Amino acid sequence: MFHWLEKNPFFFAVGVFIVIAFAGLIEILPNFAEASRPVVGLKPRTVLELAGKNIYMKDQCIACHSQLIRPFKSETDRYGQVSLSGEYAYDRPFLWGSKRTGPDLHRVGNYRTTDWHENHMWDPTSVVPQSIMPAYKHMFTNIADIETAYAEAVTVKKVFNTPYDQPNGTKLGTWEEAQKAALEEAKKITADMKNKDVKDAVANGQIPEIVAMIAYLNALK
Amino acid sequence: MQSNAALEYDYSVAKLFTYTAILFGILGMTIGTLIASQMAFPELNYLFGEYGTFSRLRPVHTTVVVYGFTLSGVWATFYYLGQRVLKVSMAESKFLMFIGKLHFWLYFVGALVATISLLMGITQAKEYAQYEWPIDIVIVIIWVLWGISIFGIIGIRREKSLYISLWYYIACFLGVAMLYLFNNMAVPTYFVSGMGSILHSVSMYSGTNDALVQWWWGHNAVAFVFTVPIVAMIYYFLPKESGQAIYSYKLSLLSFWGLMFVYLWAGSHHLLYSTVPDWMQTMGSIFSVVLILPSWGSAINMLLTMKGEWNQLTENPLIKFMVLASTFYMLSTLEGPIQAIKSVNAIAHFTDWIPGHVHDGVLGWVVFMVMAGLFHMAPRMFKREIYSKKLLEAQFWLQTTAVVLYFTSMWIAGITQGMMWRAVDEYGNLMYSFIDTVAVLHPYYAIRALSGVLYLVGFLMFAYNMIKTMSSSRELTEEPQFRSPMA
Amino acid sequence: MDIRNIQGYASFFMTIFLVIVLYGYIIHLYRSEKRGERDYEKYGNIALDDEIDSKPIEENPKAMSENEEQNK
Numbered sequence: 001m002f003h004w005l006e007k008n009p010f011f012f013a014v015g016v017f018i019v020i021a022f023a024g025l026i027e028i029l030p031n032f033a034e035a036s037r038p039v040v041g042l043k044p045r046t047v048l049e050l051a052g053k054n055i056y057m058k059d060q061c062i063a064c065h066s067q068l069i070r071p072f073k074s075e076t077d078r079y080g081q082v083s084l085s086g087e088y089a090y091d092r093p094f095l096w097g098s099k100r101t102g103p104d105l106h107r108v109g110n111y112r113t114t115d116w117h118e119n120h121m122w123d124p125t126s127v128v129p130q131s132i133m134p135a136y137k138h139m140f141t142n143i144a145d146i147e148t149a150y151a152e153a154v155t156v157k158k159v160f161n162t163p164y165d166q167p168n169g170t171k172l173g174t175w176e177e178a179q180k181a182a183l184e185e186a187k188k189i190t191a192d193m194k195n196k197d198v199k200d201a202v203a204n205g206q207i208p209e210i211v212a213m214i215a216y217l218n219a220l221k
Numbered sequence: 222m223q224s225n226a227a228l229e230y231d232y233s234v235a236k237l238f239t240y241t242a243i244l245f246g247i248l249g250m251t252i253g254t255l256i257a258s259q260m261a262f263p264e265l266n267y268l269f270g271e272y273g274t275f276s277r278l279r280p281v282h283t284t285v286v287v288y289g290f291t292l293s294g295v296w297a298t299f300y301y302l303g304q305r306v307l308k309v310s311m312a313e314s315k316f317l318m319f320i321g322k323l324h325f326w327l328y329f330v331g332a333l334v335a336t337i338s339l340l341m342g343i344t345q346a347k348e349y350a351q352y353e354w355p356i357d358i359v360i361v362i363i364w365v366l367w368g369i370s371i372f373g374i375i376g377i378r379r380e381k382s383l384y385i386s387l388w389y390y391i392a393c394f395l396g397v398a399m400l401y402l403f404n405n406m407a408v409p410t411y412f413v414s415g416m417g418s419i420l421h422s423v424s425m426y427s428g429t430n431d432a433l434v435q436w437w438w439g440h441n442a443v444a445f446v447f448t449v450p451i452v453a454m455i456y457y458f459l460p461k462e463s464g465q466a467i468y469s470y471k472l473s474l475l476s477f478w479g480l481m482f483v484y485l486w487a488g489s490h491h492l493l494y495s496t497v498p499d500w501m502q503t504m505g506s507i508f509s510v511v512l513i514l515p516s517w518g519s520a521i522n523m524l525l526t527m528k529g530e531w532n533q534l535t536e537n538p539l540i541k542f543m544v545l546a547s548t549f550y551m552l553s554t555l556e557g558p559i560q561a562i563k564s565v566n567a568i569a570h571f572t573d574w575i576p577g578h579v580h581d582g583v584l585g586w587v588v589f590m591v592m593a594g595l596f597h598m599a600p601r602m603f604k605r606e607i608y609s610k611k612l613l614e615a616q617f618w619l620q621t622t623a624v625v626l627y628f629t630s631m632w633i634a635g636i637t638q639g640m641m642w643r644a645v646d647e648y649g650n651l652m653y654s655f656i657d658t659v660a661v662l663h664p665y666y667a668i669r670a671l672s673g674v675l676y677l678v679g680f681l682m683f684a685y686n687m688i689k690t691m692s693s694s695r696e697l698t699e700e701p702q703f704r705s706p707m708a
Numbered sequence: 709m710d711i712r713n714i715q716g717y718a719s720f721f722m723t724i725f726l727v728i729v730l731y732g733y734i735i736h737l738y739r740s741e742k743r744g745e746r747d748y749e750k751y752g753n754i755a756l757d758d759e760i761d762s763k764p765i766e767e768n769p770k771a772m773s774e775n776e777e778q779n780k
Contacts, residue, residue, distance in 0.1 A: 006382065007381055007382060016391065016395055017399070060277060060342075060344070070495070073649075078651060089427055096495065099573075101260070131263075131659070132263045134276070147416055305760075309760075378768050381766040457755050460755045460756060475737070
């Protein structure tokens, strides 16, 4: 049998495939339903926060920041409560990261403010003198893509039944309603900001990336 | 056999992939050196505005090196040795020739577009699977073309038995195909909602599930791109260059099946202490340790192939490259399982020890082996001797020094950082703020940047040597059988 | 029986099965060589003797017929 396998490329390939697929079948598939159950009270992100998440992805913040607090006292002291599986239930993709060149951000919304983020993203060393993080000044001028964020929310609502528009939950509504809501949310954030260009842009109905980014970071709790 | 008298192996596709291996190698390592320097000297983040920050460039570095340099090397060697071990020339089939060329051009254009897309920030932000869905589709087509090439050339073979290297190439093809498809399942948002960017998509999996699928892929991208096809190379090039048959062919078969079975289980060691179920984390840990056996099986087999012929190590720099590569393979396949032990992982995870581990594997094993393979192929493909043996020797020592500097500095950096994060004073309070643990790493980051420069210089020496070999080296009248001739 | 149990049994028996297959393979390799049925080590020469006109270690019957046609 073995010798036959070595000479028949097709069945050889089938054999290799079975052997390598086996681990995935056992390890991953059976756990799917359980691992995607949300914690009680978890709300899907607002459109503005989703836009911020997309900027977090676009600028690859995960290259240096994790979003996963491990069950050690040193980590819970530093970053807050241990991360739970259900907290990530609506995160597509997961953004745990694999490297902490900078600190964990899973609960950064608990201990940093809009004002802190504004200064930090403009010039990290102005708040943390020894920081090696680059400044992200382009976020203050680039306009966030709210439309794509709305498209994403609609998609996850339709395809994956993410609970938007539930009582006491996150409201999504029509595109017009969502635009208005995002702008309202942005105005609340810019009230705490001092950059004049950003304030002007929001007053004119445009949302710079930094505002969406801060909305997302503040929502990480 | 008159009709076969004029028949020769056709290396045109292998040559094309050799060029891109050199090109993407230079590009990927230059970016790598730049971002390593950025960590030591943050001012370097502002060279190219929005497109030059560490965070934008890091995925460009990883993908160009993995999918640009390494895959080019894999395909160059496949299109070279695939013909030879099956004793059939690509010139015998117009169809395979066409598929091979299509494979190359689609890949080359696709790789350029993909790289630009990452610079623009169009990404699904999964490590080593950053590309958005349109590029994923192109990648699938490229992969299928390679599959047609593999099984097509096997279909017209003269040698009935498949040499062990081909087993590994087939495994690389199948493994990546399966894992890549699963991990990149995503829903393009435009087609559901009818608005927004057409390039954007959301993952089919969420949260913990996404993490599992991602690291099932992430870990096994290392398995099936950085290990399996590189083992395929060394199983051909080391025996051929030294004139010694593999020490034990049976051991090579066993290690193959062992590696295939065990490697996939180990993926969850990237998620220790995360929110994936405990039993899965333990499974990942255990299988990572078991993985030492088949890995060392291959590595020891390679070293024993040189039995009785160790004098070649001093005489032939290419043997030196390959022996060092298998030594680094042993080192990193021992280091990996150590990091996968839960208590070690508690300190090592999220620190610079992890990039340190990746780089002693990649710089020491993958790049060394690919370069040795291409050097071996050059005199046969271009019918000229290797341009300079002296340059080859100098490059060897320069790059070896660079690798040692890289992993020693990152070991120290990683363990320092891991210990400082958890250090508490006598009252149980944390001793260091996060920024203390960053500031302390500056010297190690500087050493790492230096090692990057050294390694890059070594790679440029390789590129120069190769280009000179192609263009102006002394011509050979007949193909060398074993040892590659060099001036 | 819930999915957890099935998962447990499947993983256990499949692992046992694959381990038996792997050991069976080792025994097969060494025994068939000892009995003289097969010489595995000769395949190592595929890499060493790989000129296009050198004789294959084991001819592929399909390719042989092609060669004959070409020779006519």
